[in-house]
Amino acid sequence: QLFPDELRRDLRNYVKKGVSYVYPYVEITFHEYQVDNSFERSEAFVSIERYLSGNSSKRAKRLKANVIKGCKSVFLSMDENEEVTDEFNGIQIWWTWSKKIPQQRPLYSNHRDEEKRFYRLTCRREHRDIITNVYLKHVFDEGMAIALKTRQRKIYTNNKMNMWSSIIFEHPSTFDTLAMDPEKKKEILNDLIAFSKSKDYYKKVGKSWKRGYLLYGPPGTGKSSMIAAMANLLGYDIYDLELTSVRDNTDLRKLLIDTSSKSIIVIEDIDCSLDLTGQRKEKKKEESKEDNKDPIQKKAKEEEDKMKKRSAVTLSGLLNFIDGLWSACGSERLIIFTTNYVEKLDPALIRRGRMDMHIEMSYCCYETFKVLAKNYLDLESHELFETISQMLVETKMTPADVAENLMPKLDKENAEICLNKLIKSLEDAKEEARLKALEDAKIKAEEEAGKKKEENGEKEQENIGAS
Numbered sequence: 041q042l043f044p045d046e047l048r049r050d051l052r053n054y055v056k057k058g059v060s061y062v063y064p065y066v067e068i069t070f071h072e073y074q075v076d077n078s079f080e081r082s083e084a085f086v087s088i089e090r091y092l093s094g095n096s097s098k099r100a101k102r103l104k105a106n107v108i109k110g111c112k113s114v115f116l117s118m119d120e121n122e123e124v125t126d127e128f129n130g131i132q133i134w135w136t137w138s139k140k141i142p143q144q145r146p147l148y149s150n151h152r153d154e155e156k157r158f159y160r161l162t163c164r165r166e167h168r169d170i171i172t173n174v175y176l177k178h179v180f181d182e183g184m185a186i187a188l189k190t191r192q193r194k195i196y197t198n199n200k201m202n203m204w205s206s207i208i209f210e211h212p213s214t215f216d217t218l219a220m221d222p223e224k225k226k227e228i229l230n231d232l233i234a235f236s237k238s239k240d241y242y243k244k245v246g247k248s249w250k251r252g253y254l255l256y257g258p259p260g261t262g263k264s265s266m267i268a269a270m271a272n273l274l275g276y277d278i279y280d281l282e283l284t285s286v287r288d289n290t291d292l293r294k295l296l297i298d299t300s301s302k303s304i305i306v307i308e309d310i311d312c313s314l315d316l317t318g319q320r321k322e323k324k325k326e327e328s329k330e331d332n333k334d335p336i337q338k339k340a341k342e343e344e345d346k347m348k349k350r351s352a353v354t355l356s357g358l359l360n361f362i363d364g365l366w367s368a369c370g371s372e373r374l375i376i377f378t379t380n381y382v383e384k385l386d387p388a389l390i391r392r393g394r395m396d397m398h399i400e401m402s403y404c405c406y407e408t409f410k411v412l413a414k415n416y417l418d419l420e421s422h423e424l425f426e427t428i429s430q431m432l433v434e435t436k437m438t439p440a441d442v443a444e445n446l447m448p449k450l451d452k453e454n455a456e457i458c459l460n461k462l463i464k465s466l467e468d469a470k471e472e473a474r475l476k477a478l479e480d481a482k483i484k485a486e487e488e489a490g491k492k493k494e495e496n497g498e499k500e501q502e503n504i505g506a507s
C-alpha cells in the first residue's frame with residue numbers, strides 16, 4: 041500500500057521488457073470491437089472467428105455452439121481460454137480466445153464495457169513477417185469464404201421507396217434438375233465456373249469482374265429456373281430488379297450501388313419493362329397498325345405502354361447501369377436479362393460485351409424430356425419413350441407443359457399413366473397447331489384477296505379519272 045503507483049507502473053514495464061527480450065514469441069491481439077463505442081464488430085475478429093470455427097471444431101476440447109442470424113448452420117467456436125494450434129507452411133501458430141473484464145465499471149455501461157473479447161495469435165518471433173504478411177491474409181480470405189458459404193442466401197426486389205427488400209432464397213432448381221440440351225448445359229456450366237474463378241484474369245485484362253447473360257425463349261421454357269440454378273451453383277444472392285418501379289436513372293444508379301458482390305442482377309421480361317426496344321422510329325407505323333387490332337389486344341398494349349411511361353429510365357441509363365463507371369462498384373456479378381421476344385430488343389442492349397452469352401431456352405426436345413422424366417418419374421427408359429421422341433419432333437411443347445403432364449396428380453397415377461397423359465396432350469397440341477395453321481392460311485388468303493380488290497378498285501378509279 042505504501043508503494044507509489046508510478047513506481048509500480050515503471051517496475052511492471054521493466055519486467056515486461058526484460059521478459060520480452062528473452063521470450064521467443066510474438067503475440068497479436070484482435071479485439072471484437074476496435075473502437076470502444078462502436079456497435080460494429082471488427083471485420084478481422086469476425087473473419088478469425090469463422091476461420092477458427094472449422095479449425096477449432098476439429099481440435100478444441102471445449103466449444104460454444106451458437107445459431108447466428110443469417111447463417112444456415114450451427115456455428116461452433118472455441119470456448120473461453122481454449123487454445124487451438126494451426127499450421128501454415130510448416131509454421132505453428134497458436135490461437136486463444138479470451139476476455140477482459142474491467143475492474144471499475146463505468147456508471148452507464150453497456151455489454152461491451154463489461155467484457156472485452158479478443159483472439160490472441162502467438163507465433164515464434166522469426167515467423168513474424170510471414171504471419172503478418174501472408175498468414176493473416178489467408179485467415180481473412182478463408183474466413184470471408186466460409187461466411188459466404190454458410191450464410192443464408194437472399195433474393196431482393198426493389199420497393200416503392202427505391203430500396204431493396206429481401207427474403208431468404210430457397211429455390212430448389214439446380215443444373216441437375218434443369219432440362220435442356222446436355223451440350224448446351226455443359227457449356228453454360230463451364231462458363232459460370234470459369235467466371236467465378238477468373239478474378240485475376242479480369243484484373244489482368246482491365247475489365248470489371250462481371251458477366252452478362254441474355255436468356256430468351258417462349259414462356260415456360262425454364263428461364264427463371266435457369267437463373268435459380270445459376271444462383272445455387274455459385275452461391276450468389278439474387279437482385280430481381282423491377283425496372284418499371286424505378287423512377288429515373290439516378291434511382292437506378294442508387295439501387296446498383298446498394299447491391300453486394302457475389303450476386304446476380306436480374307431484369308425479367310426486359311422487353312415489357314421499358315420503352316427500350318430501339319423501335320421508336322417505327323412507332324408511327326406501328327400506331328396505324330394498332331388501329332386494326334382487336335379491342336382486347338389494344339387494351340393490353342395500352343396497359344403495357346402506361347407501365348412503361350411511369351418510369352423515366354432511359355436506354356442510356358440502363359447501358360450505364362450495365363457497364364458504365366458505376367457498374368464497377370462491387371465485383372463478381374452476373375447481369376441477366378430475360379425476354380420472350382429477343383427480336384424486340386435494342387441491339388445496343390444485348391451486344392456481346394454487355395450480354396456476353398446469349399442462351400436460347402427452347403421447346404422441349406427428346407433430351408429435355410429425358411431429364412424431366414428422370415426428375416418427375418424416376419424413369420430412365422420406357423417403351424413409350426420412342427413414341428414421345430417422335431411426337432416432340434412434330435409438336436412444339438414447352439418443358440413447363442411437359443412437366444405438368446409428367447407430374448402424378450393422384451396416388452394411383454403411375455409412370456405409364458403419366459406418359460400416356462403426355463402423349464394425349466401432344467396429340468391435342470398437334471391437332472390444335474394444325475387447325476391454327478389452317479385458320480391462319482384462311483385469314484392470309486382473305487387479306488390478300490381484300491388487298492387485290494382494293495388495288496383493282498384504285499386502278500378503276502384512276503382509269504375513270506383519266507378518261
Ligand SMILES: Nc1ncnc2c1ncn2[C@@H]1O[C@H](COP(=O)(O)OP(=O)(O)OP(=O)(O)O)[C@@H](O)[C@H]1O
Pocket residue numbers: 217218219220258259260261262263264265266380401439440441443
Ligand atoms: N428447362 C426446364 N427444366 C426444368 N423445369 C422446367 C424447365 N422449363 C420449365 N420448367 C418447369 O416449368 C416451370 C416454369 O418454368 P420457368 O418459370 O422457369 O419458365 P420461364 O421460361 O421463366 O417462363 P416465363 O417466361 O413465363 O417467366 C418451372 O417451375 C419448372 O418446374
